[in-house]
Amino acid sequence: MKQNLKVIGEHTNHIFKQNTQITQLGKSGQIHEAVKLFSEMTRKNTVTYNSMISALNKNGKFNDARHLFDNMPRRNLVSWNTMIAGYLHSDRIDEAYRLFVKMPKRDRFSWTLMISYFTRKGELEKARELFDLFPHKRDVAFWNVMIRGYGEKGRIVEARRLFDEMPLRVVVSWNLMLSCYTRNGEMRLGREFFEGMALRDVVSWNLMVDGFIEVGDLDSAWEYFEKTPYPNVVSWVTMLCGLARSGKILEARRLFDQMQNKNVVSWNAMISAYVKDYQIEEAARLFSDMANRDSFSWTTMIDGYVHVGRLDKARELLNQMPYKDIAAQTAMLSGYIKNKRMDEACQVFNEIAARDIVCWNTMIVGYSQMGRMDKALDLFKEMKDKDLVTWNTMIIGYAQIGEMEEAVKIFNGMKIKNVVSWNSLITGFLQNGLSMDALTSFKLMVHEGITPDHSTFACSLSACANLAALQVGKQMHNKVLKSGHLNDLFVGNALITMYAKCGRILCAQLIFDDLDEVDVISWNSLITGYALNGYGKQAVQLFEQMVSKGRAGMLSEAFEVVRGLKIRANAGIWGALLAACKTRGNLKLGKIAAEQLSEFEPRKTSNFVLLANMQAEAGSWDEVENTRLSMKYTEAEKQPGCSWIEVRHQLHCFQSNMPMQPETAEVYSNLKTLTSQISNLDCVSKSSLLDNL
């Protein structure tokens, strides 16, 4: 009898050990080893099955997990919960919920699992529904999970309402409420709440420090950090990261050196600070000094090498990494893809045991951005669980290589579409010169009840511009006004272009004037608009206005405008640029402007003088000499302004200070009449425009 008990005890002990091993193997991504062990086990208990299900779930093998779940001899509560967790992890909410409903008994864990899943996904209404349905007394964890959910969605008011309703609050509840404020940049309210907190611990202080860092108020962060009664390692790391993020890497290092109890995270944070500052050698030094590295340390270094373009070094590290986790592998993968080294990317991709959906998508995006839709399609077909990103990427990929039929096929194959799917289709039509189809899609989209976003409007307005479809464009403008996207730069710029291309340059000007901020594209659109509508003079004036604005860097942006200008830049534009370069002392751009200008006005002395002066101010005396020489060489001299016109096959030349000719008086008189007519026209269209708005 004793002997038998001993044997049973040993068996139990053995099974227990093997079960634990399965769990461990599953966690470290060694799923094949786990399966092997499982199939070799002669005695299994319910925990064995549960461990195996969990291991399969953790490695993305949800169907195998379900199969095992359906065929296991006896299921307990943990089996159900494990399977539900797997479904939730793979976003199969419906199946998870079906199991949740079907399970014979639910414990607190099952409920919290479902509720916290919904709060994490930001689907708070569903979470709230379950929360309200919970049949027993809700413990404090339920409330906390809801508050966290509201906080993460920025719904502070609802979080606060729930917080105020709570029958019992522990310090975690107080901190969660505080984090709603600090995580959403509401530091004024946060501070107020913090002052009134009934329960406070070091976490509360850390949250305040982190919150201030997040809004860029480093002084207040430092103040709270110094005031923290018993700072822990998190306090130090938070402050260290704050300093690093504001580029104060020396101060961060000083803090790091002062730390008494450094842990892995402190080291990782410091390494990450160096990596973000492109100081890869210093990061490597710290990395090699570390006693205990974790997967964060490895990933940070691998990513660091990727970002300085040393892919081979990154790969070397990945090979050395003891337990490769998905983050490190993904860093390597995206490094290869960004450098278009697809063969090596493929290799890494194949090495990843627990490939998640993003890994697949990353590969597909890589191929599609290279125009390799054949390869993208292979992966797309191979993929079991596709999400919206997968489908949308395929649409975009086909559109970019001009295969709109394929793009439409993919689009039509989608069961669920979101606004990005529609935008991708509309953009595709637009890019392939099918503006009419773009507008039709817009109508369909609205008809199907999808709310257009700023991107939809920007694209569809471009389509209107291409078609010079003023009426549709106006209707869309109206929709933009109602949608609240008017102040979006992309939409604003598209509106400017639309009105300009439809010949309503004054409307374009009004849109431009109303924008809160403008960028190069806005200027470009407006200037091009004036030029297209025959207002050359205004275009040049506007351009001068643009280069004379205060902002540093505007000068190079102005050059970008000229380069991107749909019309060929003329002497006026280059002259304005040259003058602006002189004012700002930008010799480099000045030379380019002068060079261009010499093509239009090879003999205009003032251009040469301006350039020579700039060179002199910069102390480049050799260049001054060269400019003077080339001025002589081209015999630059003051040339009178001159203009030609062809009338009935005869060329007429007008020159300023030209002696009176018989027609001259008549010409001037006609010109005066025309000018006044044009300015009257301007007034008319402006006032009728105002009436319309």
Add this chain to the structure above:
DNA sequence: TATGCGTAGT
């Protein structure tokens, strides 16, 4: 409460 990676549309 702190550290690492990655996917779609202008």
